[in-house]
Amino acid sequence: MSAKMSADMNASPPAVELTDLKVGFGKVEVVDGVDLRLERGQAMALIGESGSGKSVTLRAILRLFPEGRSRTRGGISVAGRDVLALSKRELADFRGHVASMIFQEPLLAFDPVYTVGRQITEAIRRHEKIDAAGARQRALALFERVRIPSPERRLDAYPHEMSGGMRQRAMIALALACRPQVLLADEPTTALDATVQIQILLLLRELQRDLGLSIILVTHDLGAAVEVADRISVMYAGRIVETGTAHQVVLDPHHPYTIGLLRSRAEGALAKGARLQTIPGSPPDLANRPAGCPFAPRCFLAIDKCRETPPSLSVGDGHLAACWRTEEASAAYRAGPQPVRAEAAA
């Protein structure tokens, strides 16, 4: 890293910076060395299939895992704060205030026995010295901001009395209640109807632009990622395998796994009778990682080198992929659809 770059960092530290982040439960490293840098005001999507470690990465940023049953190592820096060095007290002050989170299933993420308004004012009064009336006023303004109809009445509603889309709007209002700089969104649209999904994504995009938020969006939906994110990072088996701008990753993928994800979508011009392409096999057992590239057993371009030496990926603003055969992968994608078979190039 050059002297000039580090000087820039001191002037304005990135919103989120993860360096060689490892999160383990028992003997398994679920996140195995993630480097990630999110600039202020940027939105990044973290995509990957179930078990790729994307949600774990997100939760680790708030240190949500109980200390006794998990290990978190590496560097987590949010808006210049070293998260792993925070005391319990500082951590509680940090959560919701500097960085907050929205969850996949808002019905489960709200306490069922309190009204939604009460839960928002609770968060506000937790972080700021403000009276009950003032907090409620703020909650009302937030509900208007996320465009909840008849907000006054909705504040007194219980979570189960709202629709799914409305609940997710309320969850966003809750997350924004204390004006955080970083918003962590864990599959915020997965539990919603398709029509509601796009509304929530557009709302997130709008809020991010208006409030200058930095967002990390975890999703397995490439469409959602493209809708919201400036940059996309693709995770596989606890590592980031490709990162770049949304355009670069979607239009010119360099990693065979990204190519597999792009090709396995049903949308797009899929001719009638054409087979939907899939990625053969399943993700590796994280307790017994393959020696080389973790994707090699499923990769249509894998060579011996892939199975022996794991490729690495460094942080940067450019378009990077952790793969020995990025050239071939890129060319294969440009060449158009073709049968994807594991070990084909062995």
Add this chain to the structure above:
Amino acid sequence: MLLYILKRLVAVTPVAFGVSLVCFLLVHLAPGDPLSAILPADATQATIDEMRAAYGFDKPLPVQYAIWLWHVLHGDLGVSIATGRPVLGEVSRAVVNSLILASVATLIGFTFGTLFGFVAGYHRNSILDRVASAISVFGVSVPHYWLGMVMVIVFSANLGWLPPTGAGPDGSGNWRPDLEHLRFIILPAVTMSVIPMGIIARTVRALVADILAQDFVEALRAKGLDEVGVFKHVVRNAAPTALAIMGLQLGYLLGGSILIETVFAWPGTGFLLNAAIFQRDLPLLQGSILVLAMFFVALNLLVDVMQTALDPRIERA
């Protein structure tokens, strides 16, 4: 809310009638003649018939029930065969004593039960959890009359700290809230509290563990609540169920403590029922069972109302 309470009251009425019918019939199912216990063995048929007519036992059962119910609705539970005193007075005196004992026992049981339950639920599979679980299993499974006798042997006979039996120093059957009477309630109340303590501890442990595993707890932490803040939410979520269990336990203790009340000669309903059964005192038996059953119905109603008030997910309409 008021409308909901009214609705529940209306819904409870048929239950109350059913309970009264069962109470009335239950005692008639038992073999033998209630009057044989108080009449001399050589009583003439004329005397027997006269007594039967006096107590109304000569009429057909449905008529007896109608007359009995009519009197009950007017607050008249009849006259005890054994003592000749009005049943209502006997029963209400006993109910007050039982209510006091059961309330104190439930309070003790609830306090320690929730304490153990929370500790165990928060530290599942730790040593604390094992200890708390062992205590609650002991509470549920130990024979209570035996525990009562052990308590009497240790604290009254050996140590001489507390009186073994009765409700007060004067031997009268009325408990009063003063220091002297307080000494009499400790042993029976502690013995009795072991039952609800065990049940509440186990329920609360499961509740707390279940609540802590829910997504919203992580969301609470994510918005910056510390452990005290999260704890308040856990309590609020566990409260409806825990209170319901407590209410039901109070109901059980009110009527189901015959053994403990007998061991400690506590002048409550259990003691009264015991006497009424052995003396085949039909009006007293019917009266006390009815009052106890009604108490249980009322408690259930109260628990329902409380749960509805505490948990917004339960439909109010």
